[in-house]
Amino acid sequence: MALRHAVLAALLGGELSGYQLAKSFDLGVANFWHAQPQQLYAELTRLERDGLVSGREVVQEGRPNKRVFLVTAEGLAEVERFTAASAKPSFVRDxxxxxxxxxxxxxxxxxxxxxxxxxxxxxxxxxxxxxxxxxxxxxxxxxxxxxxxxxxxxxxxxxxxxxxxxxxxxxxxxxxxxxxxxxxxxxxx
Amino acid sequence: MALRHAVLAALLGGELSGYQLAKSFDLGVANFWHAQPQQLYAELTRLERDGLVSGREVVQEGRPNKRVFLVTAEGLAEVERFTAASAKPSFVRDxxxxxxxxxxxxxxxxxxxxxxxxxxxxxxxxxxxxxxxxxxxxxxxxxxxxxxxxxxxxxxxxxxxxxxxxxxxxxxxxxxxxxxxxxxxxxxx
DNA sequence: GTCTGCTACTCATGGAGATGACTAGTCAGA
DNA sequence: TCTGACTAGTCATCTCCATGAGTAGCAGAC
Structure with a gap:
């Protein structure tokens, strides 16, 4: 489950909404991982359920409200744990x-x-x-x-x-x- | 289903057994794709069922017999079809x-x-x-x-x-x- | 004389990621 | 005024890929 950690890592940079997150994970940028919006929303739901991120509603004018998420203390601990765990080698796959x-x-x-x-x-x-x-x-x-x-x-x-x-x-x-x-x-x- | 085509592409180089195939897909080499032996055996079974490869038993002395596979005409056509179809961009994922x-x-x-x-x-x-x-x-x-x-x-x-x-x-x-x-x-x- | 390692393969199950289809309001431009 | 693009998100399904565990015979090492 690296997607989950990829989302956490992305949120370490600061509060983001699912939509903003999707922007950076989708086309183009995809710095370090790639995922579809749906996957991200699903993952955010799971992360919040598990207490690794917390979301809050942001009311906006002229556009739909959004929920922004930030990493909790437990979330940070999970990142720490994941980072310390040994990684499997990555392979070219194309x-x-x-x-x-x-x-x-x-x-x-x-x-x-x-x-x-x-x-x-x-x-x-x-x-x-x-x-x-x-x-x-x-x-x-x-x-x-x-x-x-x-x-x-x-x-x-x-x-x-x-x-x-x-x-x-x-x-x-x-x-x-x-x-x-x-x-x-x-x-x- | 790129695994399936990866197997076909590998077999284009000549007859191989599942085990030999696994050797090149597993550790180290993994030229152009990576997969575990089990996946390869499973894929070979499916490919044979679909008539894209044909297997034959090779009797060996001093070691277990093996089945070697080669790509059929339909298999080659499938490779051709796959090659012509548009590819999705690959992403770093690590x-x-x-x-x-x-x-x-x-x-x-x-x-x-x-x-x-x-x-x-x-x-x-x-x-x-x-x-x-x-x-x-x-x-x-x-x-x-x-x-x-x-x-x-x-x-x-x-x-x-x-x-x-x-x-x-x-x-x-x-x-x-x-x-x-x-x-x-x-x-x- | 047993233990490890290699050839050769099978079975079963889990889990992650991919995909299609939808909703709904706002805004800019043809 | 209608169309398309953007913000913001949900639901359901599926297929591939991953993984662990197991079998079995032979060879060479210690």
Whole structure:
């Protein structure tokens, strides 16, 4: 159950509503985890039931009221416990990789299209992450921020996301080049 | 259901038994997907039931007999279909990232230990991937192999795995450095 | 001579995450 | 004035994936 801890970790940064939470877990950002709104609402309900977060109603004008949640002392203890527990290694897991694995045996046309699309998507996320990092560190350099800026946690996970997407983009591009040239060579044979 | 297609993609490289398959999907290699032996056996059963792979008994001396599977024509068609279908973007999803996200609010000692462990694990996989790539390309250079070596699919996925693990290792190391220095600064205050 | 480890596989159950379908009010623009 | 987009959230279901436990024969080590 890492989703639960991901939600807790996100709320450590300050009070958020389910909707705001969903914004950061859904498209684009997804710094360190990814989830659909429904999952988050469900998880928040469970977390509140278990006393790890507490919610309060915020009355708004001109838009629906919302419930914002913050981590309780028990919640923090749970984060502490989770952080200390040993983590299982993470694995790459990607439909696209499965498809590329079989590239020798299928028509590579649609595959190249998907790789291109993915490269563009990754590029978009790269820009997003770069902006986010800039915003977080403000006028400081990265080195300065890492020395004593706050919060470092989100900054570090953002850095990982950035590196991951750069890896994605670069790999997709080389895969496209390779597959294109091979298709060309076969076609011109 | 990407597991199913991952199995198919793996079998495109040639006949394999469930056990052999499990070897490559389990620890270490896990080129492009990861799964437990039980999942693979179950999936193979389903694939055979659906006519996407066909199995045959191989009698062995001095060790248990085994069943080896190969992809049928329908199986290949299914791979083709799957490859052409649009893929959903993949997301980073890692317990460790969740833990780092909350790094500002917890004791970083155990976290640093886990990051170090992960860096070592990644290093091990890097070496494994490098060997694998060398073995695949034989005497050719990477450029040569990518131009017309076979199979490219597995080579490309292996490259992605390598890059991913390098990213993991490097990120873990910087995270360790950052968290250590901060802990030191706080302690000596 | 027994113990550990490897090949080779099966069964059963749990739990997390994914998905589709819906409600309902507000606001900006065609 | 109607449409689409945004805020804010709920309910129900499902499928995949994860995990533990177990079997059984053979080989080599100590």
């Amino acid at each position: 439909d696209l990789l499965v498809k590329v694995q079989g590239a020798d045996h299928v028509d590579t046309g649609p595959l190249i299209a998907q790789l291109t699309e993915r490269a563009d998507f990754a590029q978009g996320k790269i820009e997003l992450f770069e902006e986010l990092l800039e915003r977080m560190r403000g006028s400081r350099t990265e080195e300065e921020f890492l020395r004593d800026g706050e919060p470092v946690g989100p900054y570090l996970t953002c850095l990982r996301g950035l590196a991951f997407e750069r890896g994605n983009r670069d790999w997709c591009r080389t895969a496209v080049t390779v597959l294109r040239e091979r298709a060309g060579a076969r076609g011109g044979r | 317990d460790l990232l969740v833990k780092v996200q909350g790094a500002d609010h917890v004791d970083t000692g155990p976290l640093i230990a886990q990051l170090t462990e992960r860096a070592d694990f990644a290093q091990g996989k890097i070496e494994l991937f490098e060997e694998l790539l060398e073995r695949m390309r034989g005497s050719r250079t990477e450029e040569e192999f990518l131009r017309d070596g076979e199979p490219v699919g597995p080579y490309l996925t292996c490259l992605r795995g390598l890059a991913f693990e390098r990213g993991n290792r490097d990120w873990c190391r910087t995270a360790v450095t950052v968290l250590r220095e901060r802990a030191g600064a706080r302690g000596g205050r």
